Amino acid sequence: MKHQLPHIEFKSGEDSNFGFEIVPIEKIITNKHKFDHDPEQPHQLKFYNLIFFTEGTGRHFVDFEWYTVNKNSLLYLTKEQVNAFEFKSTLKGYCLVFSERFFVNSFAHLPNDFVFRLFNPQLFSPLIQIPEDSEFKTYFKLLQQEYNRKQIFNHKAIVESLFIILLSKAEQLKQHQTKHIKESSQLRLFQRFTRKLDDQFTFQRSAEYYAQELAVSYKHLNYVCKALINKTAKQVINDFIILQAKRNLINSNLKSSELAYKLGFEAPTNFTKYFKKYTGLTPNSFKKSIKK
Structure with missing residues (x-):
């Protein structure tokens, strides 16, 4: 471990980025030696991260607990949390990383209690399982497609809208997998x-x-x-x-x-x-x- 816990800021590799990025886990594994921190060692996030695992089995370290992840696992990581990957050759997926500004702007018109629930480790486990036939996967693929079409009209608004829909679909699944808070x-x-x-x-x-x-x-x-x-x-x-x-x-x-x-x-x-x-x-x- 380094002498100081790395605090990882949001840094985009895309010129047209607006505080949101989709990064394949395979890309992180391939480039891990180029980072100024080891992603397999504990590091503290200064941004939000939603990790969707699409293949394989492994573990992820979140605030001093190891969570087993499988195909279609969705992991919520909020700002300031300590986390670490455990890379395996079979593990694949995507990190949806976004800044606090993107978070605030995207959810400005949604109910405050909904936003508070989204990334709150005190209220829910950070991990949920996405069913194979869930609409979440459909919207995730659509978000990927639109995110990669950089030159389309109103690109930022389209990505933000699809991201809100994606998280809303995940919240629907939480109602069946966790205790749903209605009061x-x-x-x-x-x-x-x-x-x-x-x-x-x-x-x-x-x-x-x-x-x-x-x-x-x-x-x-x-x-x-x-x-x-x-x-x-x-x-x-x-x-x-x-x-x-x-x-x-x-x-x-x-x-x-x-x-x-x-x-x-x-x-x-x-x-x-x-x-x-x-x-x-x-x-x-x-x-x-x-x-x-």
Whole structure:
């Protein structure tokens, strides 16, 4: 592993690109030695990535868990997630990579709760399986065709529209493969909760505090978290902090004692006890396990 976790920005290889690109996995495998990072080692995304596996079997590393992927597996990767490929000669597919600007522009006219659900690892597994006879595959081929026709009239709008349709078809499949969240008021509260947590976790880890900030009772916040993801509000907070700690720990330039203060712990020993309580490992043991 390199001394610093690579943070991969969106860089297009296409002159006419507008924040969206379709990249074959075979192309990544062929050119992996030309990158300034190893795609088979953990790296942190600064863009969004939707990977559609069309042939073979393998694994993909997402936020410290390995997911088995097969033909017709669809993998959602959101900005800031840590991921890594495991390349095999039989594994084929495509990465649909897009910038945050493309994401915002494409979904500007869609319901906010729909957009929030799309790339939210707290609400869903990042992996779904596309049925062989699904319309998703039809629209994916159409998106490929239109994306490759660079000089057509209104090219950007056509690609954006087909991409929205593609994700909408995937959302339809999620309703049958995962617990579908329909209660929008609960979803909005959970969204506000996670946003506040992202802003304030370094100085506040109390579920009661966030309930007060959201102007709801602690009991109601717990109820919503349990209803949506079967976790208490405190578990949501702990999971979020542990994930931030793991993402920082695999940057080998950062000592666990430095990370303790960065995450808002009063002393390194407090952080070590907290981390071990929820992972079973000390911070240093976790770093060594990832390097292996």
